[in-house]
Amino acid sequence: MRKLLISFAVVCFASAAFAQGRPAGVGTAFVGTEEMSETVSVFGQVVAGRESAVAARVAGIALDVPLMVGDRVSAGDVLARLDTERLEIELSQAEAEMAIAVAGVSVAEARLEKAEKALRRAESLAANATIADATVEDREGDFAEAQGNLAQAAARITAAEAALDRAQYNLDNLTIRSPFDGIVLEVATQVGQFVSAGSTVARLVDLSGLEVEANVPSRYIDALQPDLPVTARTDAGGALTLSLRAIVPTEFAQTRTRPVRLGIEGEDSGAAVGQAVTLDVPVSAPREVLVVPKDALIQARGGWSVFLHVDGKAVPSPVEIGSAVGEGFEVISGLEQGAEVVVRGNERLRPGQDITPMPGGPPAGEREGTARVAPADNASERG
Numbered sequence: 001m002r003k004l005l006i007s008f009a010v011v012c013f014a015s016a017a018f019a020q021g022r023p024a025g026v027g028t029a030f031v032g033t034e035e036m037s038e039t040v041s042v043f044g045q046v047v048a049g050r051e052s053a054v055a056a057r058v059a060g061i062a063l064d065v066p067l068m069v070g071d072r073v074s075a076g077d078v079l080a081r082l083d084t085e086r087l088e089i090e091l092s093q094a095e096a097e098m099a100i101a102v103a104g105v106s107v108a109e110a111r112l113e114k115a116e117k118a119l120r121r122a123e124s125l126a127a128n129a130t131i132a133d134a135t136v137e138d139r140e141g142d143f144a145e146a147q148g149n150l151a152q153a154a155a156r157i158t159a160a161e162a163a164l165d166r167a168q169y170n171l172d173n174l175t176i177r178s179p180f181d182g183i184v185l186e187v188a189t190q191v192g193q194f195v196s197a198g199s200t201v202a203r204l205v206d207l208s209g210l211e212v213e214a215n216v217p218s219r220y221i222d223a224l225q226p227d228l229p230v231t232a233r234t235d236a237g238g239a240l241t242l243s244l245r246a247i248v249p250t251e252f253a254q255t256r257t258r259p260v261r262l263g264i265e266g267e268d269s270g271a272a273v274g275q276a277v278t279l280d281v282p283v284s285a286p287r288e289v290l291v292v293p294k295d296a297l298i299q300a301r302g303g304w305s306v307f308l309h310v311d312g313k314a315v316p317s318p319v320e321i322g323s324a325v326g327e328g329f330e331v332i333s334g335l336e337q338g339a340e341v342v343v344r345g346n347e348r349l350r351p352g353q354d355i356t357p358m359p360g361g362p363p364a365g366e367r368e369g370t371a372r373v374a375p376a377d378n379a380s381e382r383g
Contacts (some may be wrong), residue, residue, distance in 0.1 A: 002223055012284045016234035018317040018356075022349060022352035022354070023194075023312065023355055023356040024030050024155045024314075024345060024349065024353060024354065024355045024356065025345065025355075025356050025358050026309075026314075026342045026344055026345035026346065026349070026355045026357060026358060027309075027342070027343050027344025027345060027357070027358050028340050028341060028342055028343060028344075028357040028358070029293050029295075029296065029339065029340070029341060030338055030339065030340055030341075031290060031291065031292050031331065031335050031336070031337055031339040031340075031341060032290075032291060032337060032338075033288045033289065033290055033291065033337060034061065034288070034289060034291045034325055034326060035047045035133060035286045035287070035288060035289075036286065036287060036288075036289045036291075036323070036325045036329075036330065037049055037228070037282045037284060037285050037286040037287075038282070038284045038323065039231075039281055039282055039283060040217070040220060040280075040281050040283050041275050041278050041279070041281075042212060042214050042215070042216055042217075042278070042279045042281045042359065043214065043276065043277075043278060043279075044212045044214030044215075044262075044277050044278070044279050045210055045213055045274065045275065045277065046210055046211070046212055046260075046264075046271045046272060046273055046274060046275040046276075046277060047210070047212070047213045047273065048205045048206060048207075048210060048211075048273050049206060049209025049211050049263075050180065050205070050206040050208060050209050050256060051185075051203070051204070051206070051225070051273075052179060052180070052182075052203070052204050052206075053188075053199055053200040053202075053203045054079060054176065054178065054179065054200065054201050054202050054203070054204060055198050055199060055201065056080075056082070056173075056176055056195045056196070056197060056198065056199055057173040057176075057197060057198075058082070058087070058170045058173050058174060058197050059082075059194070059195060059196050060082030060083050060084075060086070060087070060174055060194075060195055060197055061082060061083040061192065061193070061194055061195070061334070062080055062082055062189050062190065062191050062192060062193050062194075063081050063082060063083050063191065064078075064080065064081040064082075064191065065079070065080045065187065065189060065190060065191055065201075066078060066079075066083075066133050067079055067184050067187060067202065067382075068081075068187065068278070069184055069185065069187055070183065070184060070187060071183070071184045072181075072182075072183055072184075073178040073181070073182060073183075073184060073204065074178065074181050075177075075178055075179065075180050076177050076178060077177060077178045078176070078177055078178075078365045079176045079178055079201055079202045080175075080176045080189060080195070080201045080202070081174065081175050081176070082174040082175075082176070082195060082376045083174070083275075083312065084171060087167065087170045087174060087338035088171065090167045090170070090171075091164070091168060091171055091312055093166040093167075094160065094163040094164040094166070094167040094168075095164060097159075097160045097163060097164075098157070098160040098161065098163075098164050098252055100156075100160070101153065101156040101157040101159070101160040104152075104153040104157075105150070105153040105154060105155055105156075105157060106333075107153070108149045108150035108152070108153040108238050110152060110155075111148045111149060111150075111371075112143070112146035112147060112150050114146070115139070115142045115145070116146070117204065118139050118142060118143075119136075119139040119140055119142070119143045120299035121139075122135055122138075122139040123136060124315075129185070129187040145314055154336070158253060160171065169283050176201050178204060180204070180206055181203050181206065181208065182204040182205050182206045182207065182356050183204065183207055184202055184203070184204060184215065185203045185204065185205050186200075186201050186202060186203040187201075188200040188201055188202060188331045189201050189202075195197040205273055210263060210264050210273065211245065211261050211263055211264065212232060212240070212242055212261070212262045212264060212271075212277055212279065213259060213260070213262075214259070214260055214262070214281070215257035215258065215260075216251065216257055216258055216259075216260050216281055217255075217257050218224075218251060218256050218257060218258055219256075220281055220283045221247060221258055221260075221280070222283045223281075223284055224244050224247065224260065224281070224282065225244065225282075226243065226244045226245075227243075228244070228282055228286070229241050229242065229243060229265075229318070230242040230243070230244065230279055230280065230281060230282065231263055231280045231285065232278060232279045232280065233277065233278050233280075234271070234276070234277050235275075235276055235277075238270055238271075240264055240265075240271060240277060241265045241266065242262035242263065242264060242265065242279070243262060243263050243265055244261075244262055245261045245262060245263045245322050246260065246261045247259075247260050248260065248261070254337065257383070262279075277362045288336055289322075289324050289325065289330045289331070290330070290331040290335065290336075291328040291329065291330060291331065291346075292306065292319065292321065292328055292329055292335055292341060293327060293328045293341065293343050294327060294328050294329055295326075295343040295344065295346075296342060296343045297319070297329065297345065298346060298347075300318065302342065303315060303318060303319075303320065304319050304320070304321055305317060305318045305319060306319050306334075306335070306342070306346075307341065307342040307349050308339055308340060308341055308342075309340040309341070309357055310340075312354055312355065312356070313353070313354060313355065314342065314346075314349045314350070314351065314352065314353045314354075314355045315351070315352070315354055316351050317334055317339055318334050318337065319331060319333070319335055320332040320333045320334055321351060324359060340357070344358070
């Protein structure tokens with residue numbers, strides 16, 4: 001409303017000044033250049049860069065599930081705790097088996113030492129023909145048997161260690177933790193429920209890795225560059241700035257589109273998984289164009305015109321315009337860079353009328369812009 005009143009005051013001032021023979025006060029701006037990239041509208045969707053159905057590694061009864069849908073969790077936070085009683089018994093049993101195996105090694109070592117001494121004594125006596133060769137052979141057999149028993153005892157220790165590690169692993173994994181920072185999308189188990197190994201306990205999404213997935217017409221793929229920002233709009237009117245992360249090397253034959261993934265810049269984008277967005281996808285390399293402010297344009301017969309400020313006079317000039325660029329329009333012909341055009345108070349000006357420039361806003365060449373071309377027919381391009 002304030003802007004409308006100001007515009008009305010400027011117009012009235014210009015009209016009154018002309019009636020009284022004084023120069024009309026007007027606002028002016030200068031025609032400048034801007035970097036423009038032609039774009040095409042493409043539909044896309046916000047997707048999670050990382051989403052996980054966190055599963056239980058071991059089976060058990062859920063004793064505690066300290067989370068709700070929508071909770072924010074950090075890596076290592078507890079998602080659920082399962083009953084430990086059964087696995088604590090298994091761990092105790094594994095520890096007992098380890099103790100038995102260690103004792104068995106000690107017994108086997110003692111028997112091996114005894115058998116070795118008996119063999120050496122028999123060999124010494126046999127050298128003096130004191131005992132028969134058969135006795136020596138018996139001692140050799142006893143020694144070999146003792147060696148085998150020691151090897152078995154060592155193997156029992158290895159097996160006991162594996163059983164102990166397995167029992168400890170199962171016990172440790174009765175507490176299910178978040179693998180990354182994220183938001184809880186679903187809680188799939190409740191207290192008292194039996195959780196089987198491999199079943200989902202909760203589903204998480206990593207909001208720090210949100211991306212936009214879109215199917216872009218193949219003919220525009222070459223214009224996408226990692227260093228060229230892509231703007232997008234949500235249905236709610238929010239604006240997103242995207243950067244190309246990957247072009248998936250597949251193509252949908254029916255729509256002649258290729259899926260691309262674009263990262264969302266800024267941590268507080270407000271985007272949500274599944275949200276629909278409209279992307280302004282570049283279809284050409286950026287180029288410098290001459291831009292006239294939109295407020296300078298006046299509808300004339302057969303086209304558009306502007307009032308130039310030339311030596312204190314309002315001089316009309318026809319202009320041919322092209323695509324919209326930011327707050328202005330591309331100039332195809334009729335104006336040169338640096339031309340001073342009237343942007344306020346031009347509605348009632350007459351050719352040759354005396355005017356006095358007043359501040360009318362920033363020069364047109366201080367912004368970056370995009371020009372839209374006809375939207376791509378990709379209603380079915382989501383694949």
